[in-house]
Amino acid sequence: MPANSRGPLQFATQTALNASRLSSDSTIGTNTTVTSQQDGNDNVTFYDSPTSPPYQAIKYQLPGALNALSSSPDGEYVVVAGREVLKVLHVTDQEATEYINLRTGSNLSLNYSSNDVKWGNNGTRNKIATAATNGAIIIWDLNKSGRKTDRVISEHSRAVNRVCFQPNNGYILLSASQDGNIKAWDLRDPKAAAKYSYEGKSESVRDVQFNPMHTHEFAAGFETGTIQKWDMRNPKLIYERKVSAHNGPCLTVDWHPDGRTLASGGRDRTIKVWDMNSDSRKPQYTIRTMASVSRIQWRPGYDNEIASCALLSDNGLHVWDVRRPNIAKYTFDEHSTTPTGFQWLSPDVVISCAKDRYFMRHEIVGAYKPIELLRKNGIGWNIHGDLVFSIDKSTGHQFVDEASTPGLTNQASRKSSRNRTTTGEELSLQYIPPQTCGIAHLPLFDYGTFSVFAQNYVINGENLKLACETNAKIAWSMQRFRAAQTWKIVQLLFADVEEERDSEQANGIDENYHNMSVTKALTANGNEVISESDSESSVSPVNEDEKDNEEASSSDSSESLESPIISQNQEIINDLFHYYTEQSDVQMCVTLYLIVQQYVHINADQLEDWFTSYIDLLRRFKLWTSATDIINACPIDNVRALNLNATTINITCNNCFKLVLGTAQGSWACDKCHKLLNPCSVCHQTVRGLYVWCQGCNHGGHLGHMRDWFSMKSQCPTGCGHTCTLDMSTQGSTE
């Protein structure tokens, strides 16, 4: 594939060379007779069939970075311009070839370092205007033999940023310059100076464009961020309308084909859409892009779609639907630098150029749709078993629902929306995908029972019998009958052998959880019921909380308990652990382990998993005390270390704020000011236990003294006059 990708390109360059060698004036003459405005869609249809291979942009590399491009009126030829390049390319739907090089010879004059280029129309359909960084405007005549330079206009004092031919009358040319002037030229008069000059009373002019419908009107974008609408017949009138459009420079403007709507783009990274006939100071739409907007153009045939490219940092050429201001509908990303110019040739074909020296011809089928990379739904769980979700309920894959959001085409809706308030108008115009967000409450985790167990279970296994009995009672009272049965079983299994444990543990321990030999062994003893309870715990049966025969069976088993059977106890315990692990009941696992840890041996890895998981759960439920108890009871160093981190608190003297050192040695006075630390305001002794103080006046003392004092008084015991009544809620919690 890499070889293939290079192939067409080399071929294209080859043919480009041939074409440029063979090009002659006669071919230009024949070509320029074609004046149809629209190229038609027939070159696109081929790619519309779904079986066709993915469309690839036509690329053509030029010898230098490109700043601008413009297509001939028939769309067959494209002129590309840059600092060192000015070439006309012949572009078909198959390839791009060089047609003519206007920068022949080694003419390095600044006049030819082009900022912008435009192809004329009608009377000037063979002419090209370029705008130079030194303020010159150069008219090129392709029909001229030899040097093609037709005319050099150098009336602007600073760089010309944009030139624009009047639609349908290519003799009229507008130029926008950094010197703050817009000038109109009549090219029929080869000697004349500017016909009109328009002073925007503003900063440098970044862009100017004729209105396609009312061709005497034009709009200009200024470095101050304003856009102005002019009537070119009235150069003395300042402007017809002025809008402060952007925060920072406005870099580009483009008229909608309806002749009424104007879009502007600026360094503030927005594209704004204005109704130039209304007096509203608010844009109809605002598109927020990720980089400053350097060029925009409405997509022909799609009233709501506009393409943009960035000035910096974003190499994409994006096509937006104004009703969906956050996500581009299409993105072309073939350029490796920021595109500097682009133009729609037809509704589905766009040409672009960039500083990466490439000219490209893209078709819309070759663009990717950013929306397809985006998840339309999200889900999240919390510890309480709540599931928050957002799901898209839109059917089909419409980018914008035309029915609910009519957009610019529907003039009726525009009129109706104008009657509303400005904010309401904006809301009604934007498409918001139908997404539902909700929280499903799933009672899968019984928080209440969990916390009761966490706080009340006995975790000290020294008196195993009593611990099991207590835990069984707790479980029973919470209607966790299965857990209660487990505790009873454990109690019966181990109560009798407590004193014999040391000798018994020398026996080998079988780690196989699924070993059913215990069942067989016990059935051999004539105890039939035990097999049932054993299989129950190993097979993890239906989660019903009650098993009637379990207690009976375990009591039977206790009768047969003799010291050699302790290894079999181990297996039952292993089965229990296995069952509760599979149930993800780490609470049971940890508590059970802590009770019987003298008798059982669990893989340290598994133990650590149980403990860390359980401690994490406790912390999520903010059961800090229980978590600390578990950590302290845990035999694993890694877990115990959790409570050994950062246990030192440095305190400062409450008089001079110097760090108090040596409290460990019993020093309770400040090293610097030699005052007693933390004296109680009531008894004037150093407080060594709980110190409470008022956040307002910083006086405090023993909790008990403070409580006594404030039960009668509301003012500070020091007599500082501060009213520091204790908050009732803290009073409650300290008890």
Next chain:
Amino acid sequence: MSQVTRFDTDHEDLIHDVSYNYYGKRLVTCSSDQRLKVWDFNETGNGVAKWEVNDSWKAHDCSILKVIWANPEFGQVIASCSFDRQVKIWEEQEIEPKNSQKRWAEKFRLVESRGAVQDIEFAPGNGSLRLKFTSSRIQATCAADGIVRIYEALEPTNLTQWPQMEEFEISSVNSYPPGQANSAAGNMTNNSVGGGGFGSQTQNALSGPQGLSGTGTGSAGGVQQIGGNSGRSGDVGGSYCLSWCPNRCPAPMMVVGLGKEGGARIFKHDGQNRWYPGEYLPGHEGEVHDVCWAPSMGRSYQLIATACKDRRVRIFKLIDTSTNSHTSQSMQSRTASAKNMSPTSSPGQASIGKQFKVEVLATFADHDAEVWRVEWNIEGTILSSSGDDGKVRLWKAGFDGNWRQMSEISAEPRNTNIDGSHATKLPGYAQPQTA
């Protein structure tokens, strides 16, 4: 009672992620409208509580793809990633009023990515605040497509310093440390793949070391192809996703969706500063949109769920094969405490990491639409998935060990009350006996 409460976010475009904090009492949502919204579950008295906006602010310059909470021991910190190629770290400012758009201050932005940042996740475990994210280079001329970067706030109290610690390319498989390639591949040959439909295909992909290196060159070719900018089709770069292994293990691990290459792979840390590719999760017939590694809660095996473009949800079971010998040793040795830690935590063991036997536990086609998200509950017992069919489906293992659908939540409101909340009985969900 199982019920659904409507939650009106007022976002102006698609919501891409919702996330609970550690305690489940706060939410953050992110959307294509470039805004983040933080919600608090406030008790309003009378035992009634409701979700209220804490703040809503414009956080990025493009669609925000994911947002996550840091462990609260580091404060109220969230991280968000966006199409605008940045990851931002936010911290709540208690002194700023709520709904001031200033309540959450940007502490840092991670700008190294040259493509959209598609997934982020804080590393599990206590003590260190590590963040990692994948990015894909949207720009097609870059061969470094799909890089996982790992950042760490060395001083957790200072959120303004996030040096990049490590990075690795998702698609380059040639970074195997010698010797480990063989062992990993050999291990994968032993795969017994459940769900017969995938058998033959999987055997092909994983037949010994050649099979593995084959995948490697295939992916390298893919990258080159993108580099040559010829085979660019549809969605560029593909979507990458990742999930840390949330469970304690000798060396950090994560599962990464391989983007256009298809499938997902486990990556393991070698104990120094390198990540190397491990087991491949087979059977995917398209891009993996999301991966989620389940908390194991002490279970002996690991579960990983994937959401795939091929309209399927898959659950993989990973059985640890490397530590079995150690396990039996430790089972036999008498002390159950710290002495036994040595076999698994020794440096030698850590450098090799765990080896897994991968099984496909379940493959669900119920969505019958592209599946975009999978998420385990906190205990790792229930899997939720959502897709383009507009439904959230919940999956749970039955008592016979088979995974099946537990219930589904659909977007259509059935009986909406005036206050906007509606209760939907979840079908197929058995009510437990309530206490």
